[in-house]
Amino acid sequence: MTKPPLLLSGVPGSPYTRKMVALLRYRRIAYRLVQSGTGVPSLPMAKPHLLPTFYLPGPDGALQAVTDSTPLIRRFETEHAGRQVPPADPALAFVDALLEDFADEWLTKAMFHYRWTYAADIQKAKDVLASWLSQPLDDAALQQYAEKVADRQIPRLRYVGSNPTTQPVIEAGYLRVLTLLEDHLRTHRFLMGHRPGASDFGFYGQLTQLVQFDPTPMAVAVAHAPRVCGWVAVTEDLSGLEPTDGNWLAADTLSDSLPDSLRALLAEVGQLYVPLLLANARALAAGQTELQTHIKGTIWVQQTFAYQAKCLAWLRRDYAALPAPARATVDRILAGTGCEALFGDLP
Ligand SMILES: N[C@@H](CCC(=O)N[C@@H](CS)C(=O)NCC(=O)O)C(=O)O
Structure with missing residues (x-):
């Protein structure tokens, strides 16, 4: 089954937004970027509010606001196969x-x-x-x-x-x-x-x-x-x-x-x-x-x-x-x- 595109919010002037969008493109992970500095109104707000914010399904399936590019890169490795980013060695x-x-x-x-x-x-x-x-x-x-x-x-x-x-x-x-x-x-x-x-x-x-x-x-x-x-x-x-x-x-x-x-x-x-x-x-x-x-x-x-x-x-x-x-x-x-x-x- 194809996974739905990942939803995230961010802006072009945020270096961490750019880091993650380039990563998703390289990994061929489908995404939807909402270009917003204030999050997506209908979705939960990250605390603290940081860009980019990802909206990812939690254990109950409801979307949760998740930030921090470094652990997110590792999480996406476990959830999406292929084109690995951290070196194998x-x-x-x-x-x-x-x-x-x-x-x-x-x-x-x-x-x-x-x-x-x-x-x-x-x-x-x-x-x-x-x-x-x-x-x-x-x-x-x-x-x-x-x-x-x-x-x-x-x-x-x-x-x-x-x-x-x-x-x-x-x-x-x-x-x-x-x-x-x-x-x-x-x-x-x-x-x-x-x-x-x-x-x-x-x-x-x-x-x-x-x-x-x-x-x-x-x-x-x-x-x-x-x-x-x-x-x-x-x-x-x-x-x-x-x-x-x-x-x-x-x-x-x-x-x-x-x-x-x-x-x-x-x-x-x-x-x-x-x-x-x-x-x-x-x-x-x-x-x-x-x-x-x-x-x-x-x-x-x-x-x-x-x-x-x-x-x-x-x-x-x-x-x-x-x-x-x-x-x-x-x-x-x-x-x-x-x-x-x-x-x-x-x-
Ligand atoms: N460690 C976070 C840092 C994210 C971060 O600091 N983002 C900046 C924008 S580039 C931010 O949202 N700063 C708080 C603000 O501007 O209110 C990550 O890797 O995602």
Whole structure:
């Protein structure tokens, strides 16, 4: 029996919406996207309300609002066969999950930072974001909504840790990630080889905004990473790709064959994201509402984020669950990248 299309709501300016729509297209899972920033009126609202929201049948058959792209990708693996996204090899699948988390939780800082820091980016976001509501608005209503969105989003820069002190770290990190991805794409079609993993969709989602919408990071990408610009456009619709088992990065000898570009990307994860994950977990364990750490030698202060403690717990759980040989491979891959600190003792 054919399954009914999955129903979801989201908007084009939401990187996680883009991540999931591209994933559904690649997996050839039929879907219906309601382009809405406020959910589907007749259906339950997710708490907290996040985009995208999926409306999936619960145990009693009634539709439930479900959010969070990372576990949803895994759920869809069990509910829809074929065109698997997490790599078959457990060591490579772990690397994939780590990179996906980095894209979702770190690269999004660059996205949010650029959009709401520079005048040209703010102006474009204000002018266009309101039009993504896909309902007709006259000029006055559009203007009013645009101001409302900006007034709401600009103060939220502090939640992602963007401020004049951290600005150079965020921007240098973005450029470095672009350069490493560009390097990788010289010899591979995707992060995970010649077929996409979950990390590919994570990076794709954030990059739809950074490389294709916001003018300041877009200019950086055009100047330094033309392959990345092409890759983002292609990854939007991979429904025609015919992946084979042999398209993954060679998993058996992963530690030796892992491309230098991917290793360098993991070292970037180790320097940019790992200190934050650990400081966040420490601060939460100590009952603090603010975390403080150093990232690339710069002081980093931001509000604690309970969700990222969950991300760390998931990574630690998945690492602990790896079969011993795969864990040894992961250890070899991550040695010296800074990512190995994720699995040490926590406070
Ligand atoms: N971890 C979630 C994050 C989703 C998320 O943060 N979505 C943003 C939009 S891109 C959102 O809805 N933010 C709350 C808001 O704008 O009110 C996922 O992977 O789906």
